Amino acid sequence: MNLATSFWTWFGAFLTFCIFSFLYKDNPFYKFAEHLFVGVSVGYSISISYHNVLYPDLIVPLFRNGELLNLVPLIFGLCYFTRFLPKVSWLVRLPMGLVLGFGAGAAIPAVIQASIIKQVQGAILTPDVFKRFDLTVWALISLIGVICTVTYFFFSRERGKVTKVMADLGIIFLMVGFGASFGYTVMARISLLIGRFQFLLRDWLGVIK
Amino acid sequence: MRVFEALAKIDRKIIFLILAVVIIVPLIKPIGLISKASTRAKAVFDAVESIPPGKPLMISIDFDPGSMPELYPMLLAILRHAFARDVKVIVLGLWLTGMGLGEQALTTVASEYSKKYGVDYVFLGWRSGVLPVVLGMGEDIKKTFPTDYYGTPLESLAMMSNIRNYRDIPFFISLSAGDPGMNTWIAYAQARYGLKMGAGTTAVSAADAYPYLQTGQLTGLLGGMKGAAEYEFLVKERGYSKEISQATQAMDSQSLAHLLILILIVLGNIGYLFIRKQTKKLGGAR
Numbered sequence: 001m002n003l004a005t006s007f008w009t010w011f012g013a014f015l016t017f018c019i020f021s022f023l024y025k026d027n028p029f030y031k032f033a034e035h036l037f038v039g040v041s042v043g044y045s046i047s048i049s050y051h052n053v054l055y056p057d058l059i060v061p062l063f064r065n066g067e068l069l070n071l072v073p074l075i076f077g078l079c080y081f082t083r084f085l086p087k088v089s090w091l092v093r094l095p096m097g098l099v100l101g102f103g104a105g106a107a108i109p110a111v112i113q114a115s116i117i118k119q120v121q122g123a124i125l126t127p128d129v130f131k132r133f134d135l136t137v138w139a140l141i142s143l144i145g146v147i148c149t150v151t152y153f154f155f156s157r158e159r160g161k162v163t164k165v166m167a168d169l170g171i172i173f174l175m176v177g178f179g180a181s182f183g184y185t186v187m188a189r190i191s192l193l194i195g196r197f198q199f200l201l202r203d204w205l206g207v208i209k
Numbered sequence: 210m211r212v213f214e215a216l217a218k219i220d221r222k223i224i225f226l227i228l229a230v231v232i233i234v235p236l237i238k239p240i241g242l243i244s245k246a247s248t249r250a251k252a253v254f255d256a257v258e259s260i261p262p263g264k265p266l267m268i269s270i271d272f273d274p275g276s277m278p279e280l281y282p283m284l285l286a287i288l289r290h291a292f293a294r295d296v297k298v299i300v301l302g303l304w305l306t307g308m309g310l311g312e313q314a315l316t317t318v319a320s321e322y323s324k325k326y327g328v329d330y331v332f333l334g335w336r337s338g339v340l341p342v343v344l345g346m347g348e349d350i351k352k353t354f355p356t357d358y359y360g361t362p363l364e365s366l367a368m369m370s371n372i373r374n375y376r377d378i379p380f381f382i383s384l385s386a387g388d389p390g391m392n393t394w395i396a397y398a399q400a401r402y403g404l405k406m407g408a409g410t411t412a413v414s415a416a417d418a419y420p421y422l423q424t425g426q427l428t429g430l431l432g433g434m435k436g437a438a439e440y441e442f443l444v445k446e447r448g449y450s451k452e453i454s455q456a457t458q459a460m461d462s463q464s465l466a467h468l469l470i471l472i473l474i475v476l477g478n479i480g481y482l483f484i485r486k487q488t489k490k491l492g493g494a495r
Contacts, residue, residue, distance in 0.1 A: 118424045142423065188433055
């Protein structure tokens, strides 16, 4: 055993136990660690934002170099705070409109290309797929899965015999998908727990390397 | 009947305790369960392996300390792989709260391989606005990041002299814990600029990444702590690093914890079915 000598490692271990104490029941130690985490995160974000964005991109060019064009983003940014002034609160729509307009304009074509067109292409059977038996089998399963799952989400017409079978098959594919996601989620949560135990055993107690 | 009733009513605190024991014991006394690399992890490894020495690998830290156990070992293993092969490294991030981890990893691994800042690696840090950053770097990295994380102008860093935009980046990896992250890079950098990329994701989001693997939008994938262990395995196998591998160390605990959860799920369901059958019988007798 090689106990940590750093105060911060001991403090980290203390906060870990504070959070673990929630497993027993909600208590002041848990609340303390939770609030401290939120406060530190916000403080860190404000500090990094100031030093990495506001200072080099606005304060220096505008107030030191006299680049007046930077007044435009400054005024737009300040408009966000007009929400606190009821008489001029409508001004908040200006930066919101700009952000939403840019966001939608940039996102719509990109997402359609990356998430719809490419995925449809991926579901289409190409001659290359038939060069290997295993590829052919997986490609066929994938194609059947896509068609049956989309059929399940087709609500505009009453299901006939064939479409009902396809929709039922679609449910099976969906369940397999949910099962895979759940399995991965279990793995993720266990990983986080292992990470904390590694910290306690390695950094704090010095029991493992 | 009593056994199944007892199983169905186990106090959750006892389950927590058993889980803790199952995780702690293999960390102290490793069992050495075999861990091999999947084809998905090998694809990421091979892509980094194919970068010619002197050319850059770009890594985006799209996670924060909340996902550290899964993604930080990936970052360390990838950096060790790149530095061992004399591949230049550019690190940036879309998550503000991950910047401290990025700096820590770079400082640690660079000192192991005696790499110099500005010559062998650059830490761009974080900039506000996700889309302008990702799209802007497709046009000009130096305009998007005029200075690095430490405030040094990029123009003055030797490594950045021949790097203008994504065309000069042979391979990119997003270590992603959610949004913004892998999906953002796929939509705006891969689809629009053809950036060749791989991803390391938390296990929670790994299932969402598989469709992108099938279409070739992702070259490879490291999923959760297991993905990190696979990459560590490959890095060690090739003799690039002899350092302690955090994710590999955790695999015994991970496997045993999964086994415990499987047993609990099976027992819980058997207990539920048995109790339901008994309840039906009693109901029928009345």
